[in-house]
Amino acid sequence: MLNTKRWSVDLKKDLSTYYPQIEQAALLLQKNEVVAFPTETVYGLGANAKETDAVLKIYEAKGRPSDNPLIVHIxxxxxxxxxxxxENExxxxxxxxxxxxALTLVLPCKPDALSKQVTAGLSTVGVRMPDHPVALExxxxxxxxxxAPSANCSGKPSPTQANHVASDLDGRIAGIxxxxxxxxxxxxxxxxxxxxIPVILRPGGITKEALENVVGTVNVDPGLTKKDEVPVSPGMKYTHYAPEAHMYLFYGKDEDMQRYIHRYQxxxxxxxxxxxxxxxxxFSADVVYSCGWREKPETVAANLYHVLRQFDETDVDLIISEVFSEEGVGSAIMNRLQKAAGGRTLS
Known part of the structure; x- marks a missing residue:
């Protein structure tokens, strides 16, 4: 078991105050160790993308299948x-x-420029520049x-707080x-x-509408719904984001959802x-958690993983979830909920 180091950075203060801590974390990355760090989306689990020994430590820590490619952060x-x-404008x-x-672009990868464990043997690589001062520094x-994939055990809800990372990976990585x-x-x-024509492989923090405002037509890959596709993007294969209790997505009226609650009780x-x-x-149930305001879907996106992890701290046997419009960021919300539920629905 590793002695996982932890450095705290207060974003309200001048970042230069924390350069020594950041340099300590960077030194571990240079030594091919694995370090978790914050981005504007979720916490990432970082390692040197050029060295296979370093990248393999990511897979080992997460318990992640090795045919699932990783995103490279710059x-x-x-x-x-x-x-x-x-190769195009x-x-x-x-x-x-x-x-x-919060945009990852899949581009042709130069031969032998990265560890093959990063690309999972594909000729392309996903790359992004995070919008977070700590990540960039x-x-x-x-x-x-x-x-850097998300800094959680594979299959569990992604971490939006350092404590989530520690809960999953303390003793398994070099630092947070x-x-x-x-x-x-x-x-x-x-x-x-x-x-x-650009193709969305995973919906997320940047909406289809925002992308099309810049480049015109953007397609959505049908592989998002096909389980037997070779993944060209993280999140296209395997169950992700799942709480410990089985989760069901409910399509229908509130009173019918309440009937299901009573039936299971x-x-x-x-x-x-x-x-x-x-x-x-x-709703009257054993545990009721709100993940935000339906009229403000960005609040649902921001709180979703935290709430899924909150359910893990309870003794519920199953979770029934509302569903959301797939417009805008709702597309990303529903993608994550569908994967968290593993295809289980009620209506």
């Missing part, structure tokens, strides 16, 4: 040119519009492209940089820019409900 555009190619336009930010200090709660709360949007089961502020008084 702090400067110059870093991208070391390992990837920009739309890719450049998206970088100009959304970097730094850590990457700059390390002087490396940093492969604590930068407080993340902002967006769901992972980056992943867009393939290999062909002329009559069977002796403890029922949790994932709902919104507008409806938290509507």
């Amino acid at each position: 702090a400067e555009i110059q870093q991208l040119h070391e390992f990837a190619r920009i 739309k890719a450049k336009a998206l970088m100009d519009a959304f970097w730094p930010g 850590l990457i700059r200090a390390a002087g490396l492209p940093i492969a 940089v604590d930068g407080g709660s993340t902002g967006i709360g769901v992972e980056s949007t992943v867009v393939s820019c290999v062909d002329e 009559a069977e002796g089961k403890k029922v949790g409900v994932l709902t919104t502020e507008e409806k938290k008084q509507v």
Whole structure:
């Protein structure tokens, strides 16, 4: 078991105050160790993307399948040119519009520029520049492209707080940089820019509408709903984001959802409900948690993973969740809920 170091950074203070701590974390990355750090989406689990020994430690810590590719994080555009190619103007336009930010672009990868464990044997690589001062300073200090999936045990809800990371990975990684709660709360949007028309491979913090405002038509990959597809993006294969109790997505009227709650309770089961502020008084169950305001879907995205982890601290046997419009960030919310439920629905 590793002695996991932890450094706390107060974003209300001058970041230069924390350069020594960030440099300590960067030194561990240079030594091919694994360090968790905050981004504007969720906490990432970082390692040197060039070295296979380092990347394998990510898979080992997370218990992550090795055929699931990793996203490479950079702090400067110059870093991208070391390992990837920009082959069309739309890719450049998206970088100009959304970097730094919650957008991952899938680009052709230069041969032997990265560990093959990063790309899972594919000829492409996902890359993004995070919009978080600590993440950017850590990457700059390390002087490396940093492969970083979410900093949780594979399959569990992604971490939006350093305590979530510690709960899953304390003793399994070298360090955690604590930068407080993340902002967006769901992972980056992943867009393939290999062909002329960009393709969304994973919905996330940047909406389809926002992308199309910059580059026109953007397609959505049907692989998002196909279980037998080879993953070209994280989140396209395996069950993700799941709480410990089985979760069901409910499609229908509130009174019918309440009937299901009573039915399961009559069977002796403890029922949790994932709902919104507008409806938290509507449902009578053993545990009722709100993940935000239905009229403000960005609040649902920001709180979703935290609430899923809260359910793990209860003794509920199952969770019934509301569903949401798939417009805007709702597409990312429903993608995560569907994967958390593993396809289980009620109606």
